Structure formats: C-alpha cells, structure tokens
Amino acid sequence: MDGYELYLYEIIEELKLETVYMPEGKEKTVISNVDINRPALQIAGYFNHFDNTRIQIFGMVENDYLYDIDHETRLSNLEKFFSFKFPCLIITRDLFVPNEMIAMAQKYEVPVLRTPKHTSAFSARIIYLLHRKLGEQ
Numbered sequence: 001m002d003g004y005e006l007y008l009y010e011i012i013e014e015l016k017l018e019t020v021y022m023p024e025g026k027e028k029t030v031i032s033n034v035d036i037n038r039p040a041l042q043i044a045g046y047f048n049h050f051d052n053t054r055i056q057i058f059g060m061v062e063n064d065y066l067y068d069i070d071h072e073t074r075l076s077n078l079e080k081f082f083s084f085k086f087p088c089l090i091i092t093r094d095l096f097v098p099n100e101m102i103a104m105a106q107k108y109e110v111p112v113l114r115t116p117k118h119t120s121a122f123s124a125r126i127i128y129l130l131h132r133k134l135g136e137q
Contacts, residue, residue, distance in 0.1 A: 006031045006133045008088055011055075012113060014129060015122075017090065020097050023109035029087050031055065034130040036123060040065065042081045045073075052084035055126065059092045059119030066098065075100055082108040090126070092119040 009027040012019065037054040041047075043062050066074055082104035088111040091097055097112060105112045115122050 004134050006130070008111065010133070011126070011129065015115065015125060017113040017115055020091070020112040020114050021102055021105045022111050023106075026088075026109060026111045029111070031087055031130070032134070033087075034127070034134050036126060036130070037086075038062065038119075038123075039081060043077055045077050045080070047080065047084075050084065052086045054086065055130075056086050056089045057092065057119060057123055057126070058089055058095070060095065063091075063095045066101075078104045079107075082110050085110060087111075088113055090115060090122070092117055092122050 007027070008029040008031060011017070011031065012027065033051070033053040033055075035051070035054050036057050037051065038061075039056050039058065040062050042050055043065055066078075069077070078100055085108050089101075089105065091112065091114040094114060094116045097114065102112065104110075117125070
C-alpha cells in the first residue's frame with residue numbers, strides 16, 4: 001500500500017453509500033487494492049483467477065442473471081461467491097438486494113452497500129477514489 005491506508009467507512013462516507021448490511025467492526029476494513037471487479041463470471045460459477053481482495057461491484061447484468069437461473073444454482077453460486085470474503089459488495093442503480101444475498105453476506109460477514117448511481121459512472125468514481133487515496137500499485 002506504500003504507507004497509505006483507506007478504510008471502508010471512508011469510502012462509504014465519500015461516495016455516500018447506503019449500508020444494506022454491515023457486520024460488526026467491518027467498517028474498519030482496510031482497502032488495499034485499487035482494482036474493482038464486476039462479478040458476472042463468479043455469479044455464473046466461474047472462479048478461476050478471482051481476486052478476492054477487490055471491491056465487488058454488482059450491476060444490472062449480474063442482477064438480471066441471478067433472476068435467470070434456477071433457485072438451487074443461484075444459492076450455490078452465491079454461497080461460493082461470498083465464501084471468498086471479499087472486502088465488500090456494492091450494488092448499483094438502487095437495485096433490490098435479494099434475501100439469499102443478504103443471508104450469504106451475513107453467513108460470511110461481507111458488507112453489502114448500495115448506491116443509486118449507474119454502474120459505469122459509479123465504477124469510474126470508485127476507481128478514481130481508490131487511485132487517489134492509495135496511489136498506483
């Protein structure tokens with residue numbers, strides 16, 4: 001991190017994120033990776049090369065896919081996804097957060113946040129913030 005630290009609560013405050021679920025003490029999670037991930041492949045069950053140190057950004061594509069797969073596959077893929085215990089999941093577009101997702105976030109103590117911003121615009125903002133606060137890596 002080159003001596004720089006960025007806490008999850010700082011991201012929440014600066015980007016005005018809504019807290020959907022926050023495990024006790026996780027707001028003090030240190031964010032150390034300037035990269036983010038759109039987990040469409042992981043939601044589909046593909047985890048090769050998955051970097052769980054990245055903040056996960058969940059947009060309309062990921063949301064739509066969850067509703068296109070059967071319940072058993074959705075639960076299995078969400079369970080595996082959340083078991084990686086990444087720093088947080090941020091839902092864009094004020095999308096509905098399904099109960100299965102909240103249950104897995106609780107089970108694995110992964111914060112879930114939400115923003116009304118569109119996914120591309122939000123992704124640009126958070127990448128800029130991460131680079132500004134953490135520097136190039």
